[in-house]
Amino acid sequence: MPWLYLLIPLAFLIVFTYVPLGNLLYYSVTSWDGLDPDKPFVGLANYVEIFTQPQLFEVFGVSLYYLAATVAQVFLALLFATLLSFNLRLRNLFKAILFFPNLINGVAIAFAFLFFFRPGGTLDITLQFLGLGGLSKQWLGDPAVVNWSLAGVQVWRYVGLGTILFIGAIQAIDSQIFEAAELDGANAWHRFRYIIVPGVRRITGLVAILSISASLSVFEIPWIMLGGANGTSTFVIQAYRTAFVDGKVGLASALAVVLLLIVVAIALIQRRLFKDEVDLV
Template sequence: MLSYNTQKKLLIFSFLAIPLALLITFSFYPAVKLIYYSFTSWDGLSNNYPWVGLSNYKSIFTNPGLFGAFGHNFSYLVCGIIQNIIALYFAIILNSKIKAKNFFRSVLFTPYILNAVAIVFIFKFIYLDTGALNLLLQHMGLGSLQQDWIGNDSIVNWSLAFVSMWEYFGFNMVIYLAALQSVPQEMYEAAKIDGANKWKTLIYITIPNIKGIIQINLLLTISGALEAFNIPFIMTNASPPTATFLTNTMNVAFTFGNYGLASAMAVVLLVLVGVVIFIQQKLLGGGRDVV
């Protein structure tokens, strides 16, 4: 007969074993391997892993073709921040007493549910030189604003980042909505009695109460911007003016067969996202642990 304590331990262990095994197999083991590969010049197929030390990391920072791609991520970052502002704006409107609230909520959330690849294809057609956007501009008498939205290298990244904004802002909005609904109504009532207007309520009550959620949303947005991948990959096949750091990583691995260097790039991206999170916590963090 097992003692109660042993039984307890056995139970805990057996419940944890499966998720832990899965976690280790599919998350930790590949991560450790990834770091190991990043110090080798493995070609992705052979059985030898020539150790090259830090040279992969050196070449990432010395080759502007690789690291410089972060310049293209900048537009995703800017659009990501705008996306959060719009999302918060709509969340506040939809949290007030307006008609057909649920209808608008679901309409605004729809882009996020749509198939991400399909969205990119839709926009590929919208952005054609004879596509919907240019036709619309023409019919509105704004023909002078017509552009090659993809063909013009100085605006292509903004065109792509807009797609990301359009797709993900519904998701941000839903999170903001949930947070807004948890703000106690008494606070608003008290503020109203004290004579606060809408703007002051927003600044002094709403935003401080959902600060943690704003942080999470920004975190998701910024790491998403650094990891921008599927939109340039599908829309432009990650052509040189639109290549991001992650599409370059793919290229290095699968076109140039340098899995070692690509692994190092993945590690650099991981570290970079960590650093950005840390800075953001330092700047915005008010002692509340949210991440």
């Protein structure tokens, strides 16, 4: 009976995950152009090309901006979750506000932030209202700040998801622990440092790996807002262009495999870093 219940989800998993993955691995060792019925086998030539042509791999430098934003994202999510897990007025409203961006389509977000960052747009008007007009820049035109701007969009979009996950973890901590700490004279910082942070350790690992995976596979926001121009091309955009503009599906598949291996490696490292006592038993 259990296998009968699992039959349909397993079928979907195999058809839509493992079969495409097998095809990806196969394409990555061919020089297929995406149209020709013949797929010439080239072995590891595509992988050699990736690591010997810097322009194919240097786009990972853009991911560093999103990785840096990931740190801010995890910190803000934990901060908001801590504030919203205790007696705070309108906390349910704030939860909804924080989580709402996670429900919006990426295309809509991209177009909204085009108006937000444009010269004389929402951000510049806000800075002028606050008397900080001198800080206005070409947010999407200056190569020095454009990737920071796009990374900020990523933080705004996903910080709510991390917040909700952290809230669940904090509320799972026995309330008697907080009461005992308060009786012992622990202040808010001590409760956060010695109770909340260790108590949400596993969720921190989950939020971190989700955020890092998202930062390495950024596509829609920089693609829709700038088309990957002005130094905003990510690894996924590079793979897309290689496949559908240059007609090198085999090479693009190898790029996708490299990205997959990097994400898996990060997940394994994260598992080692956040291994707790339960895992050690």
